[in-house]
Amino acid sequence: MSVLVYINAGHGIGKNAFEAVTYGKKLGDVTVVTNGNVDDAALAKLGEYGASKVLVDKSLTAADDQQLTRLVENAANQVGANTIVFVHDHVAKNVAPRLAVRMKAGLVSGELHCQKVMVL
Amino acid sequence: MKILVGISKSPDTTSKIAFTDGNTKFDENGVQYIVNPYDEWYALVRALELKETLGGSVTIVTVGAAADEAVIRKALAIGADDAVRIDADPKDAYYTAMQIAEYAKDKGFDLVLTGKETINYNGSQVGGMIAEALDMPFISLACKLDVNGTTLKLEKEYLGGIQEIETSLPAVVSCAKGMAEQRIPNMRGIMAARTKPLTVVPAAPVEELVSFVGYTMPAAKSAVKMIAPDNMDELVSLLHNEAKVI
Numbered sequence: 001m002s003v004l005v006y007i008n009a010g011h012g013i014g015k016n017a018f019e020a021v022t023y024g025k026k027l028g029d030v031t032v033v034t035n036g037n038v039d040d041a042a043l044a045k046l047g048e049y050g051a052s053k054v055l056v057d058k059s060l061t062a063a064d065d066q067q068l069t070r071l072v073e074n075a076a077n078q079v080g081a082n083t084i085v086f087v088h089d090h091v092a093k094n095v096a097p098r099l100a101v102r103m104k105a106g107l108v109s110g111e112l113h114c115q116k117v118m119v120l
Numbered sequence: 121m122k123i124l125v126g127i128s129k130s131p132d133t134t135s136k137i138a139f140t141d142g143n144t145k146f147d148e149n150g151v152q153y154i155v156n157p158y159d160e161w162y163a164l165v166r167a168l169e170l171k172e173t174l175g176g177s178v179t180i181v182t183v184g185a186a187a188d189e190a191v192i193r194k195a196l197a198i199g200a201d202d203a204v205r206i207d208a209d210p211k212d213a214y215y216t217a218m219q220i221a222e223y224a225k226d227k228g229f230d231l232v233l234t235g236k237e238t239i240n241y242n243g244s245q246v247g248g249m250i251a252e253a254l255d256m257p258f259i260s261l262a263c264k265l266d267v268n269g270t271t272l273k274l275e276k277e278y279l280g281g282i283q284e285i286e287t288s289l290p291a292v293v294s295c296a297k298g299m300a301e302q303r304i305p306n307m308r309g310i311m312a313a314r315t316k317p318l319t320v321v322p323a324a325p326v327e328e329l330v331s332f333v334g335y336t337m338p339a340a341k342s343a344v345k346m347i348a349p350d351n352m353d354e355l356v357s358l359l360h361n362e363a364k365v366i
Contacts, residue, residue, distance in 0.1 A: 094248055
């Protein structure tokens, strides 16, 4: 199964991101998508937690949720993801519901096995 | 200014929670329902404040059955002008949001307010879904909202500080603590609520994307263990081996 994990790297890549990737890895083959001016070494570390590929749009630095929604949707279509995982943070609360409508995908928030995750 | 406020019902916080039908359905026997506090205290009250300063109207919308009209009347008693009940069971967040969006899409609302989440599902999904369906900006968890012409100025808590946001109307905002102060309906409001318009509209054909297959009660809490103050060894052992916090 192809799994896409969105990481909000605006303040660096932290523990929540690693947890989301670890959770995604339990579901299938993980591609991470993120945006902004993220350090390549930090992105490479996601591989230690199970990411097979990382997609990053370095030109998208604004936190506009409509732009982020398009980014994740395009990435999901590109990798053929049938599950999309978000860290349960303020960005996900804006983006995941929009994405659910655009992709007509069910949205589960606060998934218990990894309590800080929203799953699309 | 034409404002739409999403209202949902939630079980009163003193309700005894139980499930029925093989733990696949919430047992409503004996449950008292209230207006979801985030919808009532923050979204609805802020809408009324905006109407009082800028003029216009406040309409409340609920996806629910006829039995929910008592809860809708409570919201009308606080001061909304009229109410719409979309005659459907709110199956999941997507279904609920699409019903509201389908109703609102041609009504010319300037602002759609919801509570940040319901106290029974804590999903924080409906506001964002409505915004996408209506192709409007969405600001979640706002604790302050002001209108200046067609510009919205909002604040939300963000990483221990405050984030200031501006956007244009029309927009969807989910409201959090700090947005407004709770209002208690007075006798005049309660009496007026009985005759305010409550329109029932049929549900639109919307698919259900998430189904709830079952519910599980949380594990019962164990009794408190009292440790003598001179028995630190046992305390450390319990914290390490049982509680696993050290």
